[in-house]
Amino acid sequence: MNKTALYTQILQLESYLCVGLDTDPTRLPTHLRHKPEGILIFNKAIIEATQALCVSYKINTAFYEAQGTAGWEMMEKTLKMIPKDKLIIADAKRGDIGNTAQAYAQAFFEEFSFDALTIAPYMGEDSVKPFLANPDKWAILLALTSNQGSQDFQMLRLKTGELLYEKVLEKAATWGSAEQMMFVVGATQAALLPRIRRIVPGHFLLVPGVGAQGGSLEDVSKYGMNAQVGLLINASRSILYASSGEDYAEAARAEALKIQQSMKICLDKYL
Amino acid sequence: MNKTALYTQILQLESYLCVGLDTDPTRLPTHLRHKPEGILIFNKAIIEATQALCVSYKINTAFYEAQGTAGWEMMEKTLKMIPKDKLIIADAKRGDIGNTAQAYAQAFFEEFSFDALTIAPYMGEDSVKPFLANPDKWAILLALTSNQGSQDFQMLRLKTGELLYEKVLEKAATWGSAEQMMFVVGATQAALLPRIRRIVPGHFLLVPGVGAQGGSLEDVSKYGMNAQVGLLINASRSILYASSGEDYAEAARAEALKIQQSMKICLDKYL
Numbered sequence: 001m002n003k004t005a006l007y008t009q010i011l012q013l014e015s016y017l018c019v020g021l022d023t024d025p026t027r028l029p030t031h032l033r034h035k036p037e038g039i040l041i042f043n044k045a046i047i048e049a050t051q052a053l054c055v056s057y058k059i060n061t062a063f064y065e066a067q068g069t070a071g072w073e074m075m076e077k078t079l080k081m082i083p084k085d086k087l088i089i090a091d092a093k094r095g096d097i098g099n100t101a102q103a104y105a106q107a108f109f110e111e112f113s114f115d116a117l118t119i120a121p122y123m124g125e126d127s128v129k130p131f132l133a134n135p136d137k138w139a140i141l142l143a144l145t146s147n148q149g150s151q152d153f154q155m156l157r158l159k160t161g162e163l164l165y166e167k168v169l170e171k172a173a174t175w176g177s178a179e180q181m182m183f184v185v186g187a188t189q190a191a192l193l194p195r196i197r198r199i200v201p202g203h204f205l206l207v208p209g210v211g212a213q214g215g216s217l218e219d220v221s222k223y224g225m226n227a228q229v230g231l232l233i234n235a236s237r238s239i240l241y242a243s244s245g246e247d248y249a250e251a252a253r254a255e256a257l258k259i260q261q262s263m264k265i266c267l268d269k270y271l
Numbered sequence: 272m273n274k275t276a277l278y279t280q281i282l283q284l285e286s287y288l289c290v291g292l293d294t295d296p297t298r299l300p301t302h303l304r305h306k307p308e309g310i311l312i313f314n315k316a317i318i319e320a321t322q323a324l325c326v327s328y329k330i331n332t333a334f335y336e337a338q339g340t341a342g343w344e345m346m347e348k349t350l351k352m353i354p355k356d357k358l359i360i361a362d363a364k365r366g367d368i369g370n371t372a373q374a375y376a377q378a379f380f381e382e383f384s385f386d387a388l389t390i391a392p393y394m395g396e397d398s399v400k401p402f403l404a405n406p407d408k409w410a411i412l413l414a415l416t417s418n419q420g421s422q423d424f425q426m427l428r429l430k431t432g433e434l435l436y437e438k439v440l441e442k443a444a445t446w447g448s449a450e451q452m453m454f455v456v457g458a459t460q461a462a463l464l465p466r467i468r469r470i471v472p473g474h475f476l477l478v479p480g481v482g483a484q485g486g487s488l489e490d491v492s493k494y495g496m497n498a499q500v501g502l503l504i505n506a507s508r509s510i511l512y513a514s515s516g517e518d519y520a521e522a523a524r525a526e527a528l529k530i531q532q533s534m535k536i537c538l539d540k541y542l
Contacts, residue, residue, distance in 0.1 A: 022371070062367060062374035068382035069347055072340040095391055096333060096364050097418040100293070103333035111339035120366055120391040122413055124420020142393055147368040149395020152442060157430040164427070164435065171423060 001087050001115055002136070003179050003204070007228040009055045009085065014264040016229050017256065018056035018089065018206065020236025021046065021078060022063050027241055029248045039067075042248070043078045046240060049253035053260040056087040056232055058206075059114075079112060087232070088115045089206070093142065095120035101130040109137045116140050118184060118206070121168050125175055132176045139181050141172050144196070146186025146209030169199045178202040185224070187215020187233065193223035204230050210259075211238030217259065221266035229271060235259055272358050272386055273407070274450050274475070278499040280326045280356065285535040287500055288527060289327035289360065289477065291507025292317065292349060293334050298512055300519045310338075313519070314349045317511060320524040324531040327358040327503050329477075330385075350383060358503070359386045360477070364413065366391035372401040380408050387411050389455060389477070392439050396446055403447045410452050412443050415467070417457025417480030440470045449473040456495070458486020458504065464494035475501050481530075482509030488530065492537035500542060506530055 010016045023039050032038035064071035082088055094104045094117065108114045116138035119128055131139035144154055144165040154165040169183060185196055187209035205224055209215035210233050217233060224231050243251030281287050294310050303309035335342035353359055365375045379385045387409035390399055402410035415425055415436040425436040440454060456467055458480035476495055480486035481504050488504060495502050514522030
């Protein structure tokens with residue numbers, strides 16, 4: 001899906017919500033917890049309950065890898081359940097030297113036909129470039145993450161005066177255009193969005209951290225929205241585990257609807 | 272395997288070689304290239320040919336992920352072929368927020384019983400800590416990598432005067448002791464090893480980049496060795512693809528032997 005198509009979808013659904021399928025088997029509703037097919041039943045119900053309210057799904061590969069080989073099969077099956085008009089993101093945070101990055105691009109873009117992959121920037125340009133070879137696919141680079149540990153290195157002040165994450169944004173924006181690259185910026189960092197928008201005015205930002213991690217949808221939208229919206233806000237745990245009972249899908253839908261309604265208001269106010 | 276056991280093994284085999292099983296199906300010997308079990312036959316022969324000459328094997332997960340679900344099965348089967356007295360490293364360069372890092376630790380240390388995992392440092396302390404929960408397992412953090420892209424961010428000068436990779440070493444060394452943490456330092460960066468050893472004198476370093484990438488075994492050993500050797504030098508492509516003919520295993524053994532013989536000399540000179 002290209003940038004214009006994504007923008008069009010956002011306007012149509014009045015939503016820039018990405019639903020994170022970080023499905024943790026230990027947090028499934030009780031009646032599904034000990035069924036081997038529990039994760040798939042759960043994911044299917046969540047996708048059906050939320051698809052009218054979101055433009056994207058994000059699969060956090062860790063939760064599937066944690067189930068070993070069987071987990072990769074579940075990921076493959078989950079992928080097939082997602083409607084083709086959604087932007088499907090592998091949240092895998094890969095990053096390695098050129099020939100290895102090439103193999104990861106093959107894994108996620110060809111073997112598993114994801115539309116986008118999250119990537120760690122530490123190894124630099126040649127670790128990112130292989131993900132930009134296919135113009136229909138997106139590389140989503142970590143810039144400023146939502147966790148406490150983001151303070152350790154991302155916020156270090158460089159000799160030139162910039163912070164490390166600012167340098168990452170600035171440099172990476174020369175490797176790939178806003179048509180192919182996005183950046184991860186945690187919702188807990190909303191106060192820094194005006195600075196970030198000065199460096200990357202046109203790029204989409206993938207924003208985790210609304211919900212369970214405490215970031216504000218209103219603040220992110222106010223300071224981060226650009227002329228083509230430019231935001232995908234992810235919610236995972238707050239939707240997936242809205243109820244631990246048999247009504248989990250309805251509860252997930254209600255939570256997604258609440259977010260979508262707030263997004264509709266933000267679109268009216270800030271777009 | 273703990274640090275003392277690793278040191279003992281190195282002295283016994285007179286080798287600090289780690290053989291990288293970055294098995295690329297397109298580079299298999301011709302007679303194995305189109306067999307579905309080709310990768311497994313190849314890995315088995317390489318392991319048998321090299322196990323007397325190395326103390327560790329490193330599986331680069333990208334090359335297995337690139338084969339989809341079938342690739343994870345191959346990784347699982349390859350793991351079972353490796354003798355239990357070797358340090359088995361998953362070169363997966365993971366890194367994510369706490370609950371996700373926890374899931375990756377489960378994937379690599381429990382589902383797949385690796386001894387060690389490579390980790391990207393960009394997301395900071397809470398993305399690394401979950402890998403240190405089990406005292407028998409190792410976290411191997413990227414510090415200064417062997418590729419061109421290492422110049423982009425790792426070599427940035429901070430306001431405090433240090434380079435970013437030096438700060439990563441310094442900070443991360445406070446999170447885990449030399450008994451549980453190693454650092455990746457590319458062999459192409461041998462000139463910086465004296466500085467690195469001032470920051471982390473006691474830690475093992477995992478050193479890729481000898482062989483195909485052009486780093487010098489002699490220089491790495493001269494500047495990087497500590498009192499317990501403190502080096503695992505990885506070679507992948509130079510061993511795996513020493514011959515593309517039916518004699519690939521013998522050729523791999525000959526290449527590994529050449530490296531081991533050089534290591535024996537370095538141990539005599541620098542330990």
